[in-house]
Amino acid sequence: MNSNGLSNDEVIKSREKYGNNALTVIKKDSFLKQLIRSLGDPIIKILLIALGIKTVFLIQDFDWYETVGIVIAIFLASFISTISEYGSEKAFLKLQSEAEAIKVKVRRSGKIILIDVNDVVVGDIILLESGDRIASDGVLIKGEVSVDESSITGESKEVYKHPFTSGLNPNTNNELLRGSVIYHGVGEMVVTKVGVNTFYGKISLELQDKQPESPLKIRLRDLARVISRIGYIGAFLVAFSYLFSVLIIDNNFDISRIMVTLSNTSLLFAYFLQALTLAVTIIVVSVPEGLPMMITLVLSSNMKRMLKDNVLVRKLMGIETAGSLNILFTDKTGTLTKGELEVVGVMFGNLDYYQDKERLKSSISYYNVLKRCILSNTNCVYDDEKKMWIGGNATDKAVVNYLREKKYNVRIVKQVPFDSKNKYSYTKVLEDNKEITYYKGAPEVLLDKCKYYISSSGRSVPFVNKKRISDVIDNYASKGIRVLMLGVDDGRGLSFISLLFIKDELREEVKDGISLVRKAGIKTVMITGDNKITAKSIADSAGIINSDKDIVLTSSELNKMSDDKIKEILPNLAVVARALPTDKSRLVRISQELGLVVGMTGDGVNDAPALKKADVGFSMGSGTEVAKEASDIILLDNNFNSIVKAILYGRTIFKSIRKFIIFQLTVNFCAVFLSIVGPFIGVDSPVTVIQMLWVNMVMDTLAGIAFSYEAPLLEYMEEPPKRRDEKILNKYMIYEIIFTSIYSFLLCIFFLKSPFIHSFFREGRGDIYFMSAFFGLFIFMMIFNSFNARTSRLNIFANLLSNKVFLGVILFIVVVQIILIYYGGDLFRTTSLSLKEIEIMLLCAFSVIPVEFFRKLYLKSKGKLGCV
Template identity: 90%
Template sequence: MKINSKGLSNSEVVKSREEYGTNALVMVKKDSFFKQLIRSLGDPIIKILLIALGIKTVFLIQDFDWYETVGIVIAIFLASFISTISEYGSEKAFIKLQREAEAIKVKVRRDGKVLLIDINEVVVGDIILLDSGDRIVADGVLIKGEVSVDESSITGESKEVYKKPFISGLNPSDNNELLRGSVIYHGVGEMMVTKVGVNTFYGKISLELQEKQPESPLKLRLRDLAKVISRIGYVGAFLVAFSYLFSVLVINNNFDINRIVVTLSDTSLLFAYFLEALTLAVTIIVVSVPEGLPMMITLVLSSNMKRMLKDNVLVRKLMGIETAGSLNILFTDKTGTLTKGELEVVGVMFGNLDYYKEKKRLKSSITYYNILKKCILSNTNCVYDDEKKMWIGGNSTDKAVVNYLGEENYSVKKIKEVPFDSKNKYSYTKVIEENREITYYKGAPEVLLDRCKYYILPSGRSVPFVNKKRINDVIDEYAKKGIRVLMLGLDEGKGLSFISLLFIKDELREKVREGIELVRKAGIKTVMITGDNKVTAMSIARDAGIINSDRDVVLTSSELNRMSDDKVKEILPRLSVVARALPTDKSRLVRLSQELGLVVGMTGDGVNDAPALKKCDVGFSMGSGTEVAKEASDIVLLDNNFNSIVKAILYGRTIFKSIRKFIIFQLTVNFCAVFLSIVGPFIGVANPVTVIQMLWVNMVMDTLAGIAFSYEAPLLEYMEEPPKKRDEKILNSYMIHEIVFTSIYSFLLCIFFLKSPFIHSFFRNGKNDIYFMSAFFGLFIFMMIFNSFNARTSRLNIFANLLSNKVFLGVIIFIVIVQVILIYYGGDLFRTTSLSLKEIEIMLVCAFSVIPVEFLRKLYLKSKGKLGCV
């Protein structure tokens, strides 16, 4: 196996791609639009309807209107088509957006230059640079460095596997082979790619590894709710059929037993009655069974995905965004999340207390500058890109330090590298320099300073450390200003020598204080978890608004670990900061918070954060974080910004509210239709809405309403409400009150319209003719339209924030246009005919009455202090 340390040339990349293929994987094939359409036609409700129509066609073939059968079939197909097009398009957009945002970039060396490329561009022969937390994107062998690897996604065994460099001339073995899908736990190195794409071990089993995402808790709760409502619908359907048969067999025969017996003996008439009863029952089932409820999750999420991505929030797992709206406590990192993450070295202090702010002045002290350069450049994961003239790779601290040096480079033989560890709080590199072994250290002053026996003079000579107390005072002084301090040291074999302190500033992000205040108003406790020392952490927490009073508790990791679980639970409501934190602290805090019944959010970006991210209710990973952290998280913050967490919480609440608004609207129509169909036969109106009319009603309240409500805007006022409980039911008391009240009023309005002589007087031929029944069909639809304005807000002003949901207005306009067309041109198929202006006016006035009546209900509840919200 030939290894070229400079990597492939451009021509070799092209040749390799032609010979071995790309690194793209075969994705799980989703059902086509046609398959989804056929599946929707297999809906049990539609099957029942088609069977009923088939029976009617066969047995009443002589006087059956064929156009009605064809019309109903077309209506069924249109309803299914619109439903499928919405769901298929939403799902497709959702998957596409996720894939685009989750595209992984890798560092490769080509033609001696380090490049950042998409994983699909990797080819056989590429040299990939590896770092802690990286996900391996192709099969290959380690050719440089030593790393420990997590291969659990491939082997199922969650233990660290240590890899050593491949020795030229020997065959690759398990000791140096790296497999796609594995994760680098610790260490840095380089690998050469030997297999890509479908030829990798991961690629061969990729279809099996791509698991279908489990249904989210909210979707399951919606499904359960739909089942309950369906049962009610089936009972309602039975009652409708029974009431119709009771009406035609008993009431129409004036309760006369002899006449009833005669009617029962007429087989053809009896069968006609039973068939009509079956048709009515099916109509009720079509309306009452809320098959659109589970679809709402897909509609709402897909409609919000683009908006969320614009706000730099990527949802990886649906349950994450659902749960985000219910958070009680949020553990957040500091660097890059609360702060800008644009670390800048603002000064350097050496052991003789010489302070240098600018690099230009530091360069004048040649010895100090050279020692500083060697320590920094031998102890970093950053690589300088000559083409782009910039440093790439490494963490934010590494980048800040090397950018302070500028375009310097340093080549040295490294014997051993130990990367920064959150437990040890330092990293070191052992090098051979002028035939001497020197170890360069970089890390936290409180860990390294006490170990220093000497400090370096401007001449380069080491002398006993006499300024240690003064150095400690300087560290405290800068820490109080919120400036992070990093220490550099070296060991030539006689003990650690102090080189310098680096003062690193990272300013708070804009509006982060407002974001934390917004989260506090939302009833969410924010706790800052940081690797900074206690003094620095307190300074930043105060500036961010996390610490607001003397009662707020600030602990270091060691102080936290000395406390019992019960003691930590006791102080948790007042805990604001954990300084010098370890990843194990995060996991413990998550566990204890959950034991208190709290819904927990956690941010993280490193390999060691993965357990806590998996364990918490909502895991937020950073866009710049490791792939393993992203894999463990529910939501990725593409800009690493705390304010993006605020947006995720707001979107979570918005989605839940959108679904609740839809449920209010849908169940109001459901119950009104069921009540009307049950009572109708007893008041002489056996079939106020025909089967085909009911299919249009069903399309309006399921698919079209689902689209309309799914585009509700995220309003900041939602952040002033307390979090929803973890197990809060979808239907709350406010919703039940509105559904029951409005459905009863709508039902009574329909009865009044159907039976009132006053209403009949406005129509040219009185009651029960084609004009009157056309108006009643219009009343039912327009009543739904006006009530949709009531359902979308709990405010007295139903037009509040209406323009923020233009899709809602578009859907309403579409329904109005279609309804007008159906009234004037629906003909016998829809049992409609043209209405006069006077007839249209009385129909609209009656339908509009649901708005003032609902206004009075809200006004009454507000006067009693009981006006709630969805």
């Protein structure tokens, strides 16, 4: 086997022979299938059956074009809703897959490069380190690693793997399976199987479980079910009121005339069929079948905006719950700080301090031992083409970047990566046939173990400055500077090499972000691996500590406390320093026992349990694959302010859905009330079947699109978090829906029965001018009311320009409605109206705005003006 890896020609040949590493993906339903499924909705089936019966039995005097028109209207409504749903889902999945694409480190032609996981081929040599998700099946050829194979075998215990050195065939101790995760260790593997030929690939269809429905979507479906029942009751009452009107009222309650009507079979059948048509129409309008899909529409419309803000949603539940967070446990490095770690100085055992690298190089003994320790104790590899370090963590990259040295050719005997429990890493190498061990880690762990220090001559001498070194560490830590210690053991005991002072500046925007989160009613706790002094300094600068009551603990101090004691101090807990992954899991559990909605950030393998246990897990874009897998949301830029944006988007999504519900239910109830009462006031069909279908398209599909693009407003962050179990409909919404629907209903009745209003319209066959105006009134009333539903403010135009899609949809509805009035003809029961008639219609419809304004003004004066 060539240790330099495959050449470009060998990669091409391998791909031609064995294929690439892509997996079979479950195919989503095609557009045609989704369209057919939407046409198969039970409500539409009922309507089509009713129309079919009507056409067959009343073919002689039935207007065939109405049937055709209704069928076309149903198809168009289904077509538009399917386009919206299909396009949104497709865009969401595409953006998600692109953002989650995994990169793999491979050696090809003697160089270490990063490639997409799908580009891995048989024969590739893959470099592995802690936290990597294994990209293909293969054999370990270098190093020793422990692996989590639970995603494949179902067993959660760590499995230790050893390199294959000799023999015909490797065994399970040497084999690595795609999908498993490297827990500890570093190594190299050669790929033996790719894509669908891997063990993971063969069962990938079974592993690709469909994402379960989110709680909000389930609650929307439950709400839709309740409203549907109301719709069915309303439909029954509409049918009953129509039959009562034509059979009883039209016959002036005369028993003999009623009996004559009942004996006319064809007429009676026509009445029952018309009653059925009206009932089904009410069901079509009143049943919010699109409500459960609103969450998908809102999320997909926000997906691109969220990605621009470096927020990738993996699970719908995560972004929904983000708006309800009460407490957030956040990492420091790269999240609160820039993550651009820089070594700003080096101090050796005799207190020699070097800031300038060139000056350090002139001290050959110091520089050589420093170089050997750093380069043997990191997983970073320099990419000459891209001029960047690949692999390793941020600390590794900072120290190797300080040296600017690329290679240290030495035989590595054993390598143990950094462990959050031990707080150090070490590498055993063979130098001049002698085993030497180099250490890198936390000073408070390693310093006490040092018997010697390396002098300027390169020799180990007794360590007499340990106390002064300790004071230096505390001094730098108090300034927010992270301190790393290097040591070496040549068999006689640990010798102190140096301290590395690493600076990581606080992000400029973090202080404002912390303040915004606090205003939103969310407690922020920083959990960091830094020592207590450094952690407190950074928390002070970030604004996490803003009171003398705020508490800073170390992991050991935290672990000495009982759960009850932690619950007691949690409201004042600000920082946990030298934290362990188990601390995160414990804090999540305790917070949840208090009924809090918990957010947790993490990037390492050991963070996965806490990320999974939290209500919302935020993983870092630069984090390990296992951390990303366990999280709900990925912060592509590792930035705390991206968490703030995720919380804001979570609240915005909930707000958008509530606005849509206010708008839709207002129209629903008004239409049902009107259809029930209409026959009793002498108007059998205030709105025809085909007009109702247009109304349904406006209030369901088009309104869904309009409200799904509501902008995330910072004012939402000034509200307290929503309870985890908060109902979608709150009291404020219910009062607004009831008030507006009743007013709209009364306005329609007034318009229909007022001689004064009637006098403004010309006479025509079947009162065609007046009924055309009423159709326009109903639609424009909906349009004006959509502005009311957008905001709970008195100013309905607040932030209107932030949702240009809303304005575009409203303009589209206006244009189509005008076309329907002037050119709808017999199909839509409309005719051309004069300018004066249009003005009266619009004036009546516009009245919903001032009426709602005065309602809000009254509530504001009483201090009861709520929010959506």
